[in-house]
Amino acid sequence: xxxxxxxxxxxxxxxxxxxxxxxxxxxxxxxxxxxxxxxxxxxxxxxxxxxxxxxxxxxxxxxxxxxxxxxxxxxxxxxxxxxxxxxxxxxxxxxxxxxxxxxxxxxxxxxxx
Amino acid sequence: xxxxxxxxxxxxxxxxxxxxxxxxxxxxxxxxxxxxxxxxxxxxxxxxxxxxxxxxxxxxxxxxxxxxxxxxxxxxxxxxxxxxxxxxxxxxxxxxxxxxxxxxxxxxxxx
Numbered sequence: 001x002x003x004x005x006x007x008x009x010x011x012x013x014x015x016x017x018x019x020x021x022x023x024x025x026x027x028x029x030x031x032x033x034x035x036x037x038x039x040x041x042x043x044x045x046x047x048x049x050x051x052x053x054x055x056x057x058x059x060x061x062x063x064x065x066x067x068x069x070x071x072x073x074x075x076x077x078x079x080x081x082x083x084x085x086x087x088x089x090x091x092x093x094x095x096x097x098x099x100x101x102x103x104x105x106x107x108x109x110x111x112x113x
Numbered sequence: 114x115x116x117x118x119x120x121x122x123x124x125x126x127x128x129x130x131x132x133x134x135x136x137x138x139x140x141x142x143x144x145x146x147x148x149x150x151x152x153x154x155x156x157x158x159x160x161x162x163x164x165x166x167x168x169x170x171x172x173x174x175x176x177x178x179x180x181x182x183x184x185x186x187x188x189x190x191x192x193x194x195x196x197x198x199x200x201x202x203x204x205x206x207x208x209x210x211x212x213x214x215x216x217x218x219x220x221x222x223x224x
Contacts, residue, residue: 004155033212042216043156043201056211091155098210099143102203104155 002026006092006105013082013112021077021108025094032075033102034067035091043091049075050098082112119202119215127223132189134218136202137182143208145178145185150199150217159187159200192222 005024013019025032034046045059049069060066064082069075079086089109093102119136126132138145144163148156162169162178162185169176175188189196201217 031210035214043214045211045213048210048212050210056209089154093156093212095212099205099208101146101158101161102156102212103158104148106155 004092004094004103004105006090006108008108009106010109011111013110015084015112016081018078018080019082019110021079021090021092021110023075023077023092023094023105025073025075025092026096026103027073029094029096029103030072031095031098031100031102032069033093033095034075034077035093036061036088037091037107038088046077046090079110082110084112086110087112119200119218121218122216123219123221125221125223126192128192128194130192130222132192132196132220132222134187134200134202134220136185136187136215138185138202138204138215139183140204140207142180142204144204145176146203147174147176147185147187148201148203148214150201156201189220192220194222194224196220197222 007022032049035043047057047067051072052069064080067077089107091107093104095102146161147159150156160171162176173190178185199217199219201214203214206213
């Protein structure tokens, strides 16, 4: 695609529900990153993929968070049993390889009520 | 943070003045990047400087890198109100594939 696409752009969910956030990277980009950004804060690293594998999952805050990437393309970040502290903007980025510039999507604003 | 800090956290200047932001990092790197974020959504890549480079220019942007001090600076010359945004440095942690961002500098340019 022309750019990194994230959906939905906004999501309001009730505490305890599961949510799935989707990231469609730029075609051909092998590296894909997920970040979380709370209001007025920096970017918190969650996970990155090289192809379909995730060499580093150390940033996932708890076992309620999981992510997968299939076909070296689309990635899904799943949050189970959402809590209010999960409310944030979730940003996805992709790059043509590790060690190059990353291109960001517009993010998904998640609000847990 | 895991990879480094930025300062200042916030900077307010008048249009036409220069703005300087600093970034420090902790591990070895292959390159260091600067990004800009408007309105808390997607980030836009500004410039990348490689570890064997000391200075790089792009339009009104000037980036320096001092690998001995593990620090970088971003200079925006002749600032404009449209430069108002948050600016982040980023580097690959321990030369691996994990791209880590600093906490950012919030720049406000007053007309």
